[in-house]
Amino acid sequence: MNVSTQRAVLVTGCSSGIGYCVAKGLQARGYRVFATARRAEDIARLQTEGLETLYLELSDSASIHQAVETLLQKTGGQLYGLFNNAAYGQPGAVEDLSRTALEAQFASNLFGTHELTCLLLPVMRRQGEGRIIQNSSILGLIAMPMRGAYNASKFALEGLSDTLRLELQGTNIFISLIEPGPIRSRFRLNALAMYKKYIDPSHSPHQAHYQQAEARLQKQGDGAPFTLPPDAVLTRVIHALEAKRPKIRYYVTFPTYLLTTLKWLLPHRIMDWLIRQLPT
Numbered sequence: 244m245n246v247s248t249q250r251a252v253l254v255t256g257c258s259s260g261i262g263y264c265v266a267k268g269l270q271a272r273g274y275r276v277f278a279t280a281r282r283a284e285d286i287a288r289l290q291t292e293g294l295e296t297l298y299l300e301l302s303d304s305a306s307i308h309q310a311v312e313t314l315l316q317k318t319g320g321q322l323y324g325l326f327n328n329a330a331y332g333q334p335g336a337v338e339d340l341s342r343t344a345l346e347a348q349f350a351s352n353l354f355g356t357h358e359l360t361c362l363l364l365p366v367m368r369r370q371g372e373g374r375i376i377q378n379s380s381i382l383g384l385i386a387m388p389m390r391g392a393y394n395a396s397k398f399a400l401e402g403l404s405d406t407l408r409l410e411l412q413g414t415n416i417f418i419s420l421i422e423p424g425p426i427r428s429r430f431r432l433n434a435l436a437m438y439k440k441y442i443d444p445s446h447s448p449h450q451a452h453y454q455q456a457e458a459r460l461q462k463q464g465d466g467a468p469f470t471l472p473p474d475a476v477l478t479r480v481i482h483a484l485e486a487k488r489p490k491i492r493y494y495v496t497f498p499t500y501l502l503t504t505l506k507w508l509l510p511h512r513i514m515d516w517l518i519r520q521l522p523t
Contacts, residue, residue, distance in 0.1 A: 476495055
């Protein structure tokens with residue numbers, strides 16, 4: 244019997260990109276996948292493709308509690324895996340980020356993910372097993388200009404996940420972090436929308452940088468060099484769900500391997516110089 248048979252996995256942020264690819268890939272592998280989305284049209288589309296769906300808005304605590312309640316009703320109180328994927332990137336220089344913009348970034352990327360995870364941990368403890376997979380980012384390991392809000396949310400996710408892993412030692416509940424670099428998705432389009440919502444470049448000392456950033460966010464196609472399809476993340480998620488001893492961190496894309504290696508090898512000032520040469 245396939246190891247995945249009858250095992251329920253919750254995947255957040257499934258309207259497109261990584262979340263959609265992982266949900267469909269795990270479904271094809273035999274998992275009982277619950278795919279979340281925020282928009283009614285995305286939920287309807289996912290349902291027509293045979294996925295069980297849940298409405299989930301991570302910035303809304305009531306939505307999180309309702310999604311968990313519905314999920315556990317459907318599964319009889321069981322859940323094997325959680326893939327925390329839903330997130331967005333808020334562009335902008337640190338000094339141009341309002342408190343509101345930063346709070347919105349953390350509400351979706353950290354606070355909602357944390358609340359969802361903590362609501363589901365007792366289920367995994369009762370089962371005596373579970374897998375929690377956090378979709379972090381190379382930007383949770385390496386800081387880059389004009390991405391301070393996203394950097395901060397992912398650095399915080401890394402810290403919480405590392406601490407949780409230590410606290411769950413001996414429970415048979417494993418925590419894994421996935422560290423993608425550029426992946427083909429709607430990430431840039433979503434970031435552009437949040438940029439327009441919260442950033443006013445006309446009164447910023449970073450106007451020249453914003454012109455470059457806008458061009459990059461509006462550009463169609465694969466974007467950054469070494470961009471991979473979301474299947475590259477799917478293979479890591481499968482390993483994290485099925486390996487007897489899943490990895491603590493899974494690097495995805497060449498830039499992730501390269502930049503994390505250089506971070507440990509190079510002096511801080513040289514690394515800063517190198518980062519500043521990369522497109523923002």
